[in-house]
Amino acid sequence: MKLIYTAIGLISLLPITASFANENTVNIYSFRQAELLSPLITEFTQQTGINVNVVSGKADKLFQRLIDDGDDSFADVLLTVDAVRLERAKSLNIIQPINSTFLINNIPSNLRDPENYWFGMSIRARSIFYNKKYVNPQQIKSYQSLLDKQWKGQICSRKGSHMYNVSMVASFIHQHGWAWADNWVKKFTSNLAMRPNGGDRDQIRKVARGECTVAIANSYYYGMLSASSKKSDRDAYQQVGIIFPKDGQTGTHVNISGAALTHSSKNKLNAIKFIEFLATKKAQKIYANNNYEFPINPDVKLSFLLESWGNLHADTESIHQLYKNFKQANGVIKKNHW
Numbered sequence: 001m002k003l004i005y006t007a008i009g010l011i012s013l014l015p016i017t018a019s020f021a022n023e024n025t026v027n028i029y030s031f032r033q034a035e036l037l038s039p040l041i042t043e044f045t046q047q048t049g050i051n052v053n054v055v056s057g058k059a060d061k062l063f064q065r066l067i068d069d070g071d072d073s074f075a076d077v078l079l080t081v082d083a084v085r086l087e088r089a090k091s092l093n094i095i096q097p098i099n100s101t102f103l104i105n106n107i108p109s110n111l112r113d114p115e116n117y118w119f120g121m122s123i124r125a126r127s128i129f130y131n132k133k134y135v136n137p138q139q140i141k142s143y144q145s146l147l148d149k150q151w152k153g154q155i156c157s158r159k160g161s162h163m164y165n166v167s168m169v170a171s172f173i174h175q176h177g178w179a180w181a182d183n184w185v186k187k188f189t190s191n192l193a194m195r196p197n198g199g200d201r202d203q204i205r206k207v208a209r210g211e212c213t214v215a216i217a218n219s220y221y222y223g224m225l226s227a228s229s230k231k232s233d234r235d236a237y238q239q240v241g242i243i244f245p246k247d248g249q250t251g252t253h254v255n256i257s258g259a260a261l262t263h264s265s266k267n268k269l270n271a272i273k274f275i276e277f278l279a280t281k282k283a284q285k286i287y288a289n290n291n292y293e294f295p296i297n298p299d300v301k302l303s304f305l306l307e308s309w310g311n312l313h314a315d316t317e318s319i320h321q322l323y324k325n326f327k328q329a330n331g332v333i334k335k336n337h338w
Contacts, residue, residue: 026270027053029062030079032257037079039286044277050270059085066094066262073264076271079121081257082163084170086118087323095260098272106279106297110316111256120256120319121278122293125219125312126168127252128243129204134213135241142247143172146214147187156203156212159196160185160338161330164218168253169329171318175250178328185336196338201225201233208236219244223292223305244312251313255322257293 030037041052055062059080066073066089078095080086089095090113097116104116111120128140139145146155158165172181193212200217204225207215219242226237244252259275261268277283284295288303294312295302 023267023270024049025051025053026076026267026274027074028055028077028079028274029066029075029262030054030056031059031062031081031085032056032079036291039290040278040283043282043286044274047277048273050273052274063089063092063094066264067092069264071264073262074266075262076265076267077274078260078262079257080260081124082167082255082322083120083258083319084163084167084323084326086113086256086258086260089260090117094263096263096265098261098275100272100276102276103279106299108296108298108316110319111296114320118258118260119275119279120258120296122257122284122287122291122296123254123314123316124257124293125244125252125254125314126164126216127219127222128245129207129215129217129222129240130243131207131210131213132239132241134210137241137243140214140243140245142245142250143184143253144247145245146191146216147184151191151214153191153193154213155188155191156193156206156215157188157196157338158199158203158217160189160333160336164200164255165216165338166326166329166333167255167322168216169332170322170325171253171315173325173328173332174318174321175315178332181329182332182335185332185338189336189338204240205233205236208239219294219309220292222309226292226305242309244310246313251315253318254294254312254314254316256296256319 037054045052066075078089095117103119107119112118130137130140169181169185172184200221203215203217204222206212222237222242225233228234246252259278261271265271279297281297281300284297284300287293288295288306294306
């Protein structure tokens, strides 16, 4: 098995040679950390004998590299998080449609591009976390609950400008309209305990330490804390509870990690095999068990840990609307200084 990882800063050192275009290779550009892909790639190579090269890096840099390299790019597969990025890749013409009956049959239509340019591979939920010692979870039913005056100075959040939060607000605009979303962001920021800082895991840790009693973060970070090598993180997992908010017909804001075939792919058949593999039951179980994300294939059973978090009523309807509303959502967040 041949498994190569590199960073985007080193990509200029990699020559475009036969090793990147042959019948036994697939080359991946990934916005995700390489270690999250490792068990999936190991299983794929064992099943197919196809060698995998992975270049991981920041989204904007990888996008620009694909644009700059054009048809000379050696990338075959694009793996990214957030439907907005996938739609952007489509608009930039750096990905191409995939003709795959397997993908169409195994991935719900609301979690893939209608023209088959991209396919969701896992679901991540924007959840609410609370300190079990100080908060009664029955007091928090929805995102709207966080606007109540009782949470004044009690909420932690990463910066509103982060894509996770902008996409969430974009879903609010789709579901409730601009005025509702503007009011939500305004009142939410007035309830923050401190200036937004740190990542999602940091917000959950702050809740455990009592620096705030409630926070918003992606659910898989909660799972990562449960399996952390640090005792303090494992303790934080025990001290903090998770809520999947639901407001009327609108469920929890969810986004996807997804895959696409690059416009320049030299190993097209291998690339499609890899993307199809990610949608198989075995790969979907790896996603759920190793990455703590929800499988996108509806036939795959949740892991015991994910089941223990309760029922997720996912707002999958908004996925295709995030790109359209993203600019407006960013404006709302800047206007209210989140």
